[in-house]
Amino acid sequence: MTKKTYSLMLHGGAGALDNISSGKEADEYMASIQRVLEHGRTILAHGGSAVEAVEVCATDLENDPLFNAGCGSVLNEDGHVEMDAAIMEGVKLAAGGVAAIHNIANPIQLARLVMEHSEHVLLIKGGAQRFAKRHGVEEIPDEYFITEYRLKQFEKAAQSGQVILDHESADADNKFGTIGAVAYDQNGNLAAGTSTGGIVNKYFGRVGDSPIIGSGVYADNATCAVSATGYGEDFMRTVLAKTASDLIEFQGLDARQATAKAIQYLTDKVKGRGGIILIDRHGLCAAGYTTKRMVHGWIEHGGESICTFK
Ligand code: ASP
Numbered sequence: 209m210t211k212k213t214y215s216l217m218l219h220g221g222a223g224a225l226d227n228i229s230s231g232k233e234a235d236e237y238m239a240s241i242q243r244v245l246e247h248g249r250t251i252l253a254h255g256g257s258a259v260e261a262v263e264v265c266a267t268d269l270e271n272d273p274l275f276n277a278g279c280g281s282v283l284n285e286d287g288h289v290e291m292d293a294a295i296m297e298g299v300k301l302a303a304g305g306v307a308a309i310h311n312i313a314n315p316i317q318l319a320r321l322v323m324e325h326s327e328h329v330l331l332i333k334g335g336a337q338r339f340a341k342r343h344g345v346e347e348i349p350d351e352y353f354i355t356e357y358r359l360k361q362f363e364k365a366a367q368s369g370q371v372i373l374d375h376e377s378a379d380a381d382n383k384f385g386t387i388g389a390v391a392y393d394q395n396g397n398l399a400a401g402t403s404t405g406g407i408v409n410k411y412f413g414r415v416g417d418s419p420i421i422g423s424g425v426y427a428d429n430a431t432c433a434v435s436a437t438g439y440g441e442d443f444m445r446t447v448l449a450k451t452a453s454d455l456i457e458f459q460g461l462d463a464r465q466a467t468a469k470a471i472q473y474l475t476d477k478v479k480g481r482g483g484i485i486l487i488d489r490h491g492l493c494a495a496g497y498t499t500k501r502m503v504h505g506w507i508e509h510g511g512e513s514i515c516t517f518k
Contacts, residue, residue, distance in 0.1 A: 213509045214252035215392040215491040218244055218265055220275050220503035221385010222437040222483035236274060238515045241505040244268040245513040248391065253510065258391035258399035258433070259297045259320070266293075266316035266401045269387035277387045278314060279352055281405025283362035286412050289353040291405050292419040294330075295319045298398035298429035303329050305419035306336040311347040316403045318345055319419070330419060365409035385503060386418060388435025390427070392491040400425045400433035400449075407440070416440025422450035431456040431489060432463065438482010438499065446477050452486055463488035471496035 218241055248265045252258075270278025281289040293315035294305030304323025306315055307330060321343050322331055331339050337347070386404035393399075402418040402425040410416075417424035417440035424440065426449035427433040434449040443449070452470035455461045461469065467486045474480035475498055483497025485504055493506040505515035 212394050213491060214394050215487050215493055215506070215508050215510075216245060216248045216252060216261060216265070217390045217485040217487055217493050217495070217506040218248075218269065218504060219385075219388045219435060219437055219483070219485045219495070220269065221387070222497045222502040223385065223481070223499035226500040234517050237503045237517060238505075240269070240272050240274055241503060241515045242513055245505050245507055245515070248389070249507055249513070252391060252393055255394055257395075258393040258397045259295065261391040261393065262295060262389045262399045262401040263316055263320050265389040265391075266295075266387060266403050267314050269389070270314050270316060270403055273355060275387045276385050276405045277403040280355070281353055281358070282408045283354070283358050284406070284410050284412055284414070285366070287359070287362055288412075289350075289405055290410075290412070290414075291315045291403070292416055293319045293401070293403035294419040294421060294425045295323055295401040296399065296421060296425055296427040297323070298427040298433060301428060303421045305330040305421065307332040307415040307419045308413055309333065309336045309340075311350065311353070312337075312340055312345060313348045313352065316401050319401070319403075321345070329421060332415070333413075361408055370409060386437045388425070388437060388485060390433035390435050390485055390487045392433070392487045396429065396489070398427045398429050398433035398487060398489065400427040400435050402435045402437070417443035417448075420444055422447045424449060426450050426453050428453055428457075429489060432466065432486050434484050434486045436482060436484045437502065438480065438497070442474065442478045442480030443482060446474055446480060448474055448480070448484065452484060456488060462490070463492035463494035467494035467496040471498060474498060
């Protein structure tokens with residue numbers, strides 16, 4: 209194992225760019241992922257913690273309307289934004305999540321506050337909003353979240369009665385994705401975070417896998433850090449992030465083997481749609497998905513940043 213090094217991985221949604229019609233669209237995604245990877249590098253290269261890198265990178269991605277998280281979140285059946293997010297660190301298995309929240313610019317930051325300033329792991333709806341207020345997190349007006357693009361996307365989904373993954377469908381407009389970050393810092397600590405607006409036209413009150421520890425996010429220094437994207441229900445039913453971790457814990461697999469096996473499991477059990485990014489306890493990076501593509505990028509052991517949507 210290499211000492212005093214760091215690794216970082218990000219995703220911007222499985223299935224995102226499945227229907228790209230031009231290289232320009234892909235370029236925008238790649239440029240954003242690249243920029244955020246380099247931002248994360250400045251933290252990890254200077255000895256910052258994995259948790260900090262995950263929070264900062266996830267915040268950057270939430271602030272980019274390209275992605276289905278924070279200001280780019282999709283709309284639910286009522287035409288409103290309801291977001292889910294969670295963060296977990298691998299030293300003590302501390303974790304925090306928020307679900308079905310609204311008018312919060314950076315759900316990942318609120319999730320970290322839950323992890324560090326409450327005895328709880330998951331706060332939902334009004335309870336999470338109250339907690340935010342108590343901790344000085346201001347509510348941002350609807351206009352920040354509801355873009356014309358999202359309104360059109362929602363109207364189309366509502367008309368056809370579909371509940372769709374933001375980036376899934378034959379419709380080339382449905383191209384955005386949930387975000388996730390996993391990091392390995394110079395002290396050998398792991399962390400993972402996932403943040404999403406969920407799926408388009410979802411039921412009011414629907415919570416996906418992203419804020420569920422073990423489903424859409426997991427971190428344990430003894431195994432790995434994982435962030436998932438795709439149909440949340442598939443990941444919840446297979447507890448996929450923890451399944452990947454268990455493959456390392458109980459079968460001694462490395463990052464690539466565990467990722468491949470977890471994705472196989474997702475397919476075999478529920479024909480699941482989506483993917484994961486994973487960094488193992490040695491800082492090795494791996495990605496796997498059942499969709500045609502997944503927007504993602506990584507820095508392994510302080511090396512070059514690599515971005516791809518394939
Ligand atoms: N997993 C997210 C959810 O089901 C959606 C996504 O990854 O795009 O809420």
